[in-house]
Amino acid sequence: MPRYLAGRLLQALIATFGVMTIVFVVMRLSGDPTLLLVPEGASREHIDALRRELGFDRPIFIQYLSYLGDLLRLDLGDSVVQRVPAVDILAARIPYTVALASAALLVALGIGIPVGIAMAVWRGRWFERPLAALVLAGQSLPTFLSGILLIMLFAVTLRWLPSSGADGPAAIIMPAVALGALSMSTFARMARIAIVDELSKDYVRAARARGLSVGGTVARHVLRNAAIPVVTVAALEIGNLLAGSVIVETVFAWPGIGQLAIQSIQSRDFLVVQAVVLFVSVVYTVTSLAADLVYAWIDPRIRLSPA
Amino acid sequence: MLLRSFRTVILLAAALGTASLAGPVAAQSRDLVTVDLPNDAATLDPHLQWDTDSYTVYRNIFDNLVTRDASGTIVPQIATAWTYVSDTVIDFTIRQGVTFHDGTPLTPEDVVFSIRRIIDPALRSPQLSQFDQIASAEVTGPATVRMVTKSPYPALFAQLVKLSIVPKAYVDKVGAQKFNLEPVGSGPFRLKQWQKGIAATLEANDTYWRGKPPFRTVVFRVVPDVATRVADLQTGKADIVRGLSPDEALTVKKDAKLQVLAVPTERIGYMFLNTQAGPTQDVRVRRAVAHAIDRTAIIEALLQGYGKAVDVVLTPANFGFVDDIKGWPYDPARAKALVAEAGAAGQKLTFLTSPAYDRRVVEALQQMIQDVGLKVEIQTMDQPTFLRRRQGRPDEAGSLSLGRWSCACQDADGVIFPLFRSGSIWAKYANPAFDKEVDAARAILDPKQRLVHYRKAFEILRDEVPGIGLYQDFAIYAARKEITWTPTANEAFFLFDMAWKP
Numbered sequence: 160m161p162r163y164l165a166g167r168l169l170q171a172l173i174a175t176f177g178v179m180t181i182v183f184v185v186m187r188l189s190g191d192p193t194l195l196l197v198p199e200g201a202s203r204e205h206i207d208a209l210r211r212e213l214g215f216d217r218p219i220f221i222q223y224l225s226y227l228g229d230l231l232r233l234d235l236g237d238s239v240v241q242r243v244p245a246v247d248i249l250a251a252r253i254p255y256t257v258a259l260a261s262a263a264l265l266v267a268l269g270i271g272i273p274v275g276i277a278m279a280v281w282r283g284r285w286f287e288r289p290l291a292a293l294v295l296a297g298q299s300l301p302t303f304l305s306g307i308l309l310i311m312l313f314a315v316t317l318r319w320l321p322s323s324g325a326d327g328p329a330a331i332i333m334p335a336v337a338l339g340a341l342s343m344s345t346f347a348r349m350a351r352i353a354i355v356d357e358l359s360k361d362y363v364r365a366a367r368a369r370g371l372s373v374g375g376t377v378a379r380h381v382l383r384n385a386a387i388p389v390v391t392v393a394a395l396e397i398g399n400l401l402a403g404s405v406i407v408e409t410v411f412a413w414p415g416i417g418q419l420a421i422q423s424i425q426s427r428d429f430l431v432v433q434a435v436v437l438f439v440s441v442v443y444t445v446t447s448l449a450a451d452l453v454y455a456w457i458d459p460r461i462r463l464s465p466a
Numbered sequence: 467m468l469l470r471s472f473r474t475v476i477l478l479a480a481a482l483g484t485a486s487l488a489g490p491v492a493a494q495s496r497d498l499v500t501v502d503l504p505n506d507a508a509t510l511d512p513h514l515q516w517d518t519d520s521y522t523v524y525r526n527i528f529d530n531l532v533t534r535d536a537s538g539t540i541v542p543q544i545a546t547a548w549t550y551v552s553d554t555v556i557d558f559t560i561r562q563g564v565t566f567h568d569g570t571p572l573t574p575e576d577v578v579f580s581i582r583r584i585i586d587p588a589l590r591s592p593q594l595s596q597f598d599q600i601a602s603a604e605v606t607g608p609a610t611v612r613m614v615t616k617s618p619y620p621a622l623f624a625q626l627v628k629l630s631i632v633p634k635a636y637v638d639k640v641g642a643q644k645f646n647l648e649p650v651g652s653g654p655f656r657l658k659q660w661q662k663g664i665a666a667t668l669e670a671n672d673t674y675w676r677g678k679p680p681f682r683t684v685v686f687r688v689v690p691d692v693a694t695r696v697a698d699l700q701t702g703k704a705d706i707v708r709g710l711s712p713d714e715a716l717t718v719k720k721d722a723k724l725q726v727l728a729v730p731t732e733r734i735g736y737m738f739l740n741t742q743a744g745p746t747q748d749v750r751v752r753r754a755v756a757h758a759i760d761r762t763a764i765i766e767a768l769l770q771g772y773g774k775a776v777d778v779v780l781t782p783a784n785f786g787f788v789d790d791i792k793g794w795p796y797d798p799a800r801a802k803a804l805v806a807e808a809g810a811a812g813q814k815l816t817f818l819t820s821p822a823y824d825r826r827v828v829e830a831l832q833q834m835i836q837d838v839g840l841k842v843e844i845q846t847m848d849q850p851t852f853l854r855r856r857q858g859r860p861d862e863a864g865s866l867s868l869g870r871w872s873c874a875c876q877d878a879d880g881v882i883f884p885l886f887r888s889g890s891i892w893a894k895y896a897n898p899a900f901d902k903e904v905d906a907a908r909a910i911l912d913p914k915q916r917l918v919h920y921r922k923a924f925e926i927l928r929d930e931v932p933g934i935g936l937y938q939d940f941a942i943y944a945a946r947k948e949i950t951w952t953p954t955a956n957e958a959f960f961l962f963d964m965a966w967k968p
Binding site: 189190191192194195196197198199200201202203205206208209212213240241242243247248251252307310311314315318321322323324325409410411412414418419422425426427 | 505508509511514515516587588590592593594595596598642643646647661662663664687688689690691693694697698700701703848849850851853854857871872873874880881883884890891
């Protein structure tokens with residue numbers, strides 16, 4: 160196990176390093192922020208002077224070495240647009256993304272799992288149809304559309320919920336539903352498949368033969384076994400949700416890291432983009448590692464061996 | 467055990483979901499005004515970033531050396547009077563009795579400090595190019611400042627409209643970084659709280675020298691999606707929003723509680739034509755393109771009337787606009803004849819564009835130009851790449867592209883000089899006769915003489931067509947009906963000029 164962990168961490172480090180390098184080079188090849196910062200009409204001399212002052216006239220390789228040097232000292236650099244440390248800008252956004260990811264996960268699990276169970280237990284009955292429609296909608300409606308539809312219905316027409324922002328608990332409901340919808344469908348389908356699979360097994364037949372009700376069998380025996388794939392998927396979904404959602408955060412003016420990512424890419428605020436990418440890679444690495452560990456932990460039959 | 471871990475996850479999610487969401491509390495009262503902006507201010511240090519969202523906020527915290535009144539005339543603000551000692555030396559009288567938000571009086575030292583600060587390359591201000599004609603500034607008395615320019619500079623006051631006065635003592639004490647986050651000015655509002663990326667909250671400065679501000683508290687929120695900004699307005703979450711497109715303006719107009727506030731600005735929508743590469747090197751092809759464009763159709767059908775057709779690459783809101791110079795009228799038959807005459811039928815023009823330009827306008831123009839016998843290929847790229855190519859070598863710059871140009875100075879010198887003067891990064895055009903006129907117009911102070919030069923310059927541009935004026939751009943805001951405000955051509959957003967209807 161320790162060897163496995165060490166191997167995985169080394170892999171993660173290499174992957175993160177690779178991602179950072181690619182992002183660093185691609186961002187710089189596609190133009191620097193100087194052109195976006197100067198007012199229209201600035202002369203070539205002024206643009207060049209500002210570029211020099213900001214350090215973007217140096218060869219990419221030199222910039223890269225200097226960036227790595229700063230990174231080793233845990234310094235992510237300053238935003239060239241906002242003139243404050245990139246890490247402060249990132250840190251201010253993380254609580255919002257964590258809150259939204261948590262609420263979306265709550266929506267996804269809270270609706271997805273019961274729906275999946277219901278679809279499995281009553282499969283083939285008329286009752287499955289509306290649930291299947293719900294799952295299909297959650298899976299296929301793009302968030303830029305579902306987001307606007309939610310705003311039109313619950314904010315503009317019914318006036319139940321605020322149309323945007325992050326002030327107060329009511330404001331999180333619509334973005335959480337919009338963001339959680341896809342995960343909800345994933346959970347529902349996973350739960351349904353896993354439970355249907357378990358229901359055909361001998362121990363279920365045995366339990367039913369002993370006189371246990373369907374509900375009792377599912378609650379006491381089936382759920383435990385069916386949970387294994389669901390928990391694994393959940394751990395991976397957490398990574399996706401924490402990476403921030405560009406569209407949901409933009410539509411609902413939710414100030415998380417998805418919104419930050421798109422804003423800083425548009426303004427070519429390199430150091431902020433790099434800070435966001437670093438954060439997201441670490442989150443992905445940690446959650447996928449956690450998914451594997453949880454998987455082994457809840458199912459002792461699974462052995463982890465060095466990759 | 468599994469159920470327990472599920473429960474833990476859920477409880478954690480619930481706890482996180484309700485925690486750390488404190489923010490400005492929206493109250494439907496007249497004391498609070500909420501403004502939705504597409505982006506957060508990049509900096510609140512007025513000497514740093516120059517973008518509409520930043521100055522929309524910080525212009526309310528600071529006073530400027532001079533300002534423009536509702537009619538666009540330059541009038542005193544911190545400077546009460548000025549006299550030209552010579553063509554390059556100007557003496558300013560500084561207003562007395564103005565205090566910064568921290569209680570210290572605004573002095574001539576602060577004015578000189580502000581000028582020296584923004585022209586200091588070490589500040590790395592993107593605005594340097596707007597002020598670098600200033601050579602020096604010094605205090606000459608208890609209420610006087612002398613400014614020296616490198617050469618006679620007619621656009622000086624148009625630039626000084628944007629020079630915010632910052633407090634020397636405070637900036638020296640706290641340093642540039644803290645000043646940016648906790649700015650102190652002398653304007654009608656002071657910064658109360660800035661949650662970067664989320665909202666900036668200002669509160670009224672009751673001792674403001676021009677009088678009591680109209681609102682107690684103003685919150686600038688960041689709402690990137692324009693449809694959401696409109697929804698905020700419809701639900702009362704916002705009182706006034708910036709940055710609407712003509713289509714959203716139609717939505718707002720249908721709501722009886724809301725109003726559209728639109729104003730023609732100094733921003734010119736124009737088409738660039740490359741005279742140094744590709745088929746557009748032939749002036750007949752360029753004239754054909756000019757004849758092919760139906761401005762009225764674009765303005766009526768795509769801009770919903772939020773645009774005013776112009777014949778030259780300048781708006782009537784700029785000094786130097788010459789009313790009676792007419793461009794090339796919409797005449798497809800004449801355009802076809804010119805294409806045939808040039809032997810250019812079927813030749814391919816590349817039309818560079820980026821998401822900053824309305825795709826529908828680009829495609830409409832493509833269609834119009836193709837209808838007269840040329841081929842137009844649209845190449846889309848992101849804005850930094852677009853700028854790099856447009857400002858780069860002539861053979862990279864494409865045959866055509868759109869521009870929405872504002873010098874924020876309302877002067878022809880800030881428009882046609884950088885766009886068409888040979889040697890400028892934007893110019894893919896070189897004509898010594900044109901250069902002579904625009905050079906002369908920027909070196910003399912007499913407006914009448916300057917106009918004579920600009921008339922000649924625009925006549926040359928009309929004949930040679932290195933660019934085509936399309937329309938004067940509109941700034942479109944929307945607000946609750948109870949707010950009164952007249953937006954201005956320079957896209958300033960002065961809260962002090964707004965009010966609630968009684």
